[in-house]
Amino acid sequence: MSAVLQLDTVTRIHGEGETEVHALKSVTFAAHDGELVAVMGPSGSGKSTLLTLAGGLDAPTSGTVSVEGTDLATLGQKGRARMRRTSIGYVFQDFNLIPALTAAENVALPLELDGVGTRQARALARVALGEVGIAELADRFPDNMSGGQQQRVAIARAVVGERRLILADEPTGALDTETGEEILRLLRSRCDAGAAGVLVTHEARHAAWADRVVFLRDGVIVDETGADRVEALVDSGATR
Template identity: 55%
Template sequence: MLVLDGVTRRYRSGEVEVQAVRGVSLTAREGTLTAVMGPSGCGKSTLLTMAGGLQPPDTGTVTVAGARIDTLAEAELYQHRRRHIGYVFQDYNLVRILSVAENVALPAELDGMSRRKARAQAREALASVGMDAYADRYPDSLSGGQQQRVALARAFSGGRGLILADEPTGALDSESAGQVLDSLQVLVRSGATCVIVTHDEAVAARADRVVRMRDGVVGEVTGAAA
């Protein structure tokens, strides 16, 4: 589902060039949960944004669902990302004036799907994370853990095969974090591929594989899916 091959990414800060990611290769198979860990500034979030097509690598290739997304034109990239990649942020990124179901349906509607079909698809995704009873509520009426599960449903709605999550439990208490991880594992068991960036060893303990980064490179890789 995801193949990163020798990707690098550099930034400039004034006269200083920072090598955020240095020739990293990583494969994530269908139906697996991979945790990417490491200290702040090690390149793990940059790696995730390249995997999701939010920024291109300077060198190397990124393949998602059989397509080299680093070579796609902008319009093609947007379409491929909407159909195959779900991105989950720590701060949820839900639209406050839209209901839960409307939030989850929004990407499909932007992709041209009819409102009726997109809403039906959204309710199926909400059911998969145990949030279908909240479909007509608004984000501000939900707890942080519930909002994050809605964000997961939005990422997975339409059967997107790749879910990328950047510290999705970082702002949650342990009970809410556990519920979010339970929902992630349900999606993985249904065939989704998930890559999650985290500092939390308890989160990593529930992954099939743990990839540890330092100074822009992959160090240790552990787990059955390694």
Template identity: 65%
Template structure:
């Protein structure tokens, strides 16, 4: 499929299914998911364990191809892209934030942040300037040369966020980013994600915490790989109250 969509739609999933296995042993992780995420919008994905939350994030970020359906990022259909083009798109437009940080222990904070830029061909001086600015934006301008093992969990997650937003990435995908953090640090991380989205990015936050989902503009509930309910911020309290049914 080819074509371009509304420029304000940073991410679109169209009839996405993800199936593992074949025949009687097959499992459907996602079933006919339709989702749009606009610039300046943070969408929280909630659901029980095994509902398909992490699979949705993986498919949305081009880490795995859907069995059927289309994933569209900034108007480009991933099905039209080669593996090399998808890898390039991830480096330039997507930022991932994971619960376990995924920092490279032998690289300093700024080296972790600038690595995607350098892999994309940026000059070292330009990449370092961008990395320094990204770390400053999360309050770590004094930790540029610190290694992950010398940082607290909260500081490591802030480095991960700086890496996710460096270079002005347009789509931020966060998978339980506060799960390994204390409540105070977790709230700080959520404020940072919210600020990046308010600055013009689009974001998806996978979480099982209702209080964390409340920072989003829209909350989407998954059950058995299907979107079963959603609400915008002004209806979030009612949705969260009914989400435990």
């Protein structure tokens, strides 16, 4: 089991001087292949900062963020963009699908941006849509789908290709209890199939789908449940 995502003593400071905000303070965190980790904490605790750093959308003030063994800081702007397209999948609360594209086109987009031919990208997109149980909706536009269906498309887009890291930010926030549960079941099964997942949520019932639950307070990891793996304990040791 290896760490797909590794944050090593990561600090992120926004602003300077008087208005300085320490969003994360020396956080060490890992998500391994086959593992779903939930991050919980009140707003302002640093959950979203952790996720944006993990996705290479922001850079730490100090410390390192590695995805599949590559320190994101060693990659240029282009390299990071490529990493985001090929290794990292995002799932957002509000789905973030492009309304003018069909489900299959939305899912194929990251592949096409990465230079995969249109025909092959669409074929892979259909496979991914089948895996999330909505193959028959491939030619529908987001406006003609329910929230749960749109989130399934978003998950298909997050896992299409060989992406090993799924970052989900309150993915069930806009869905009813039962649909939300289906989405978690799906996320869970992607991790059981070998991906590493990070699920940011403030709902305990959703966090409970994870193997480990990490608690953030004021930018610090204060506690962790389910850390029965020795490696996981060692990884988090520095922040305890």
